[in-house]
Amino acid sequence: MSLNTTHDPALRSWVDSANRPHTDFPIQNLPFGVFRRAGRGEAFRGAVAIGDQVLDLAALHALRLVRGPEADSLAACTGPALNPFMALGPQAWSSLRRRLSRLLMSDAPEAKALSAILVPQAEAEFSVPASIGDYTDFYASLHHATAVGALFRPDNPLLPNYKWMPIGYHGRASSIRVSGQEFRRPLGQIKPSGGEDPRLLPTRRLDYELEVGVFIGPGNELGTRVPIGEAERHVFGLCLLNDWSARDVQAWEYQPLGPFLAKSFATTLSPWIVTLEALAPYRTAWTRPAGDPQPLPYLDSSETRQSGAFDMELEVHIETAAMRAAGRAAHRLSRSNFRHSYWTVGQMVAHHTVNGCNLEPGDLFGSGTQSGPTPAEAGSLLELTHGGKQPVVLGEGETRTFLADGDRIILRASCEKPGYARIGFGEAAGLILPAVG
Numbered sequence: 001m002s003l004n005t006t007h008d009p010a011l012r013s014w015v016d017s018a019n020r021p022h023t024d025f026p027i028q029n030l031p032f033g034v035f036r037r038a039g040r041g042e043a044f045r046g047a048v049a050i051g052d053q054v055l056d057l058a059a060l061h062a063l064r065l066v067r068g069p070e071a072d073s074l075a076a077c078t079g080p081a082l083n084p085f086m087a088l089g090p091q092a093w094s095s096l097r098r099r100l101s102r103l104l105m106s107d108a109p110e111a112k113a114l115s116a117i118l119v120p121q122a123e124a125e126f127s128v129p130a131s132i133g134d135y136t137d138f139y140a141s142l143h144h145a146t147a148v149g150a151l152f153r154p155d156n157p158l159l160p161n162y163k164w165m166p167i168g169y170h171g172r173a174s175s176i177r178v179s180g181q182e183f184r185r186p187l188g189q190i191k192p193s194g195g196e197d198p199r200l201l202p203t204r205r206l207d208y209e210l211e212v213g214v215f216i217g218p219g220n221e222l223g224t225r226v227p228i229g230e231a232e233r234h235v236f237g238l239c240l241l242n243d244w245s246a247r248d249v250q251a252w253e254y255q256p257l258g259p260f261l262a263k264s265f266a267t268t269l270s271p272w273i274v275t276l277e278a279l280a281p282y283r284t285a286w287t288r289p290a291g292d293p294q295p296l297p298y299l300d301s302s303e304t305r306q307s308g309a310f311d312m313e314l315e316v317h318i319e320t321a322a323m324r325a326a327g328r329a330a331h332r333l334s335r336s337n338f339r340h341s342y343w344t345v346g347q348m349v350a351h352h353t354v355n356g357c358n359l360e361p362g363d364l365f366g367s368g369t370q371s372g373p374t375p376a377e378a379g380s381l382l383e384l385t386h387g388g389k390q391p392v393v394l395g396e397g398e399t400r401t402f403l404a405d406g407d408r409i410i411l412r413a414s415c416e417k418p419g420y421a422r423i424g425f426g427e428a429a430g431l432i433l434p435a436v437g
Contacts, residue, residue, distance in 0.1 A: 004094075006030070006101045007281055009421045013104045014111040015118070017051030024414065024424025025049040027104050030097055031237070031272035031425075032082055038125040046077030046085065047124075049272050049426070050104055054124050059117035060103075065110055070099045081131040082273075086217045086236045087361035093217070093236065094277050126178050126271035129239075130215060130362035135176065136352060137211075137243055137263070137366035138168040142342035144371035144379055151387045163293050166343040166351045171243070171366070172264035178271050179428045185405060185435035186265040188249030202435035203246035203262075205388060206403040210316050210379035210411055212338055213241035214345055214365035215273050222358040228301045231346035232276060234359065238310070238345075240270035240411045240428040241366050247382055247402070267366075268430040270411070278423060282415040283307040286344050298354055299347045308346055312338035314370055314413050316379065320398055321406030330410055331394045336372040336379055338413075405434045 005011075006028060012019050013027040025031065031049050035056075036042040045058035058078040060066065066074050073096040076085040085093070103110050139145055142162070149157030161167065177183075185206060191198040217236035220226050226234055243263060250262030286308035288294060314337060319330035343351075348365055369379040378384045381402055384392050391399035403409070408431045414424040 003280055004098070006098055006277070007420065009419060011101070012106040013050060014106050014108060014115075015051045015053055015104060017053065018104070020051070022422070023051055024426055025051055025272075026421045026423060027101060028421040029274060029278050029423040030100055030104075031274045031278065032077070032085070032129065033272045034080060034082060034127045034129045035119070035124045035271070037119055038123055044080040044127045046079070046082055048100055049121070052121050053118040054121055055100070055104070055114070056117045056119060060114070063113060063117070065103065065113065066099055070096050080127070081362065082129050083131050083362040086130060086215065089218050090233050090277075093275060097275065097277060126180070128176055128178050128269060129271065129273055130364070132173040132176055132362055132364045133360050135171040135173040135267070135364045135366070136168050137171045137368060138166050138343065138348055139368040140166055140341045140343040140348065141368055141371050141379070143340060143373055143377070144369040144383065147371060147378065147383045151382070163342075164296070165299070166348050168348070168352070169258045171259075171267065173364070175264055176267045176269060176364070178269055179426070179430070181266065181268045181430045182433055183244070183266040183430065184433045186246050186249070186261070187435060187437060188246055188261045189252055190248045191252040198252060203249055204402065205247035206432065207245045207247050207381045208316065208403065208409045209243040209245055209369040210314055210334070210336065211241040211243055211369060212312070212314070212367040213239040213269055214348065214367065215239065216349075216359050216363040216365070217361055219360040219363070220353055220358055223356040224358075225353040225356060226349055226359075228299060228304060228346055228350040231349035234349055235276055235345055237273040237275040238279065238425075239273050240413055240425050242268040242409060242411055242428050242430060243366055243369075244268070244430065245380070266430065268428050270426045270428040272426045274423065274425055279310055279415065281417055281420040282311045284309045284311045284339055295347070299350055304344055304346055308344035309339045309341065310415070311417065312413055312415050314338060314379070315411070317410040317412070318394065318400070319408040319410065320394065320404065322396065322398060326396070328396070330408075333381075333392065334376060334378050334384060336370050336377040338367070338370055340372050341367060341370060403432055405432055407432050
């Protein structure tokens with residue numbers, strides 16, 4: 001994706017909140033989602049975030065202010081999921097985004113008409129923005145894989161295949177929910193230490209995972225593969241993803257076939273998908289250490305090395321029940337950056353399809369837990385507490401090794417670069433309720 005007029009840092013919107021310095025959603029962003037006004041019983045439909053407002057795309061379509069090919073693209077955003085729009089491809093996405101940018105500029109003659117179809121985000125209810133047919137979770141952070149591997153295999157943290165290909169597993173799409181998700185502490189088989197038989201218990205080692213979500217646009221036919229040079233044409237955009245994990249359940253069940261019930265009970269997404277076009281200014285070089293195996297040719301290209309990574313700051317915050325009761329702000333647990341990922345988004349797509357596997361519009365990838373090179377940049381409590389051995393101090397006498405009932409985990413992300421507007425991703429927040437049974 002190249003730079004165009006939508007990235008101009010001088011752009012201002014007639015939506016005043018979009019011009020505030022620290023908004024996630026200036027006119028240079030324009031992420032897509034699905035919403036309805038809370039408490040009205042309305043149908044969900046497509047939307048774009050602008051400042052603290054939601055632009056109702058179904059209402060915009062009804063105004064007939066958008067004509068030509070962009071009108072067809074807009075029509076694809078009027079239903080309860082964005083799959084039809086995702087299927088149209090980069091040219092359609094870019095064309096509609098540019099038209100929306102012009103409609104929202106400070107001098108747009110349509111401002112008065114459009115102001116009537118804005119909805120405050122505080123009054124909106126959001127849904128998962130696509131019908132997710134399939135969900136694949138990768139393991140793309142070398143720092144996370146090494147830290148976790150060292151807990152269980154101190155002499156050999158990384159398995160031999162890790163540096164040769166993006167590792168992943170197929171997760172459960174049915175339990176994916178949007179930010180604001182509340183879920184019960186899951187039960188599972190847990191094997192106590194000391195050789196006792198396993199028992200069915202609520203997990204005692206509930207954890208979060210700081211991940212980036214990747215929504216697929218146009219798919220590929222079964223039996224074909226997506227070359228690395230075309231991979232990003234199949235990516236609609238990025239969001240935040242929390243792949244909640246029951247570490248004690250996982251420890252007992254994951255061999256020989258990998259994660260199952262320890263992961264399938266809940267996954268939380270941010271409601272807004274930031275397009276790859278909006279992220280163009282924040283692309284950065286992707287590098288591989290000289291001493292590591294270099295990618296096989298199907299995973300390598302000059303474009304990947306020049307700009308395959310994203311300079312995207314990632315944060316995790318915790319809000320405990322005690323913090324809420326006392327009116328205290330959430331505590332930041334860690335901060336990392338997506339640019340540290342060992343594998344790129346394009347490499348994930350190319351590898352996923354190299355065997356002829358067919359992707360479809362609305363499919364979701366998780367990047368895997370995104371940890372940085374220092375311990376403070378860990379993307380999970382498993383790493384921050386060294387397997388539960390070193391509690392994290394939250395203040396006011398509170399500590400955590402793993403998550404407690406009533407904890408709310410909040411993921412946030414943003415991109416900043418001199419000479420360009422700051423853009424953000426909103427938040428992916430989830431609340432843990434007590435187990436049942």
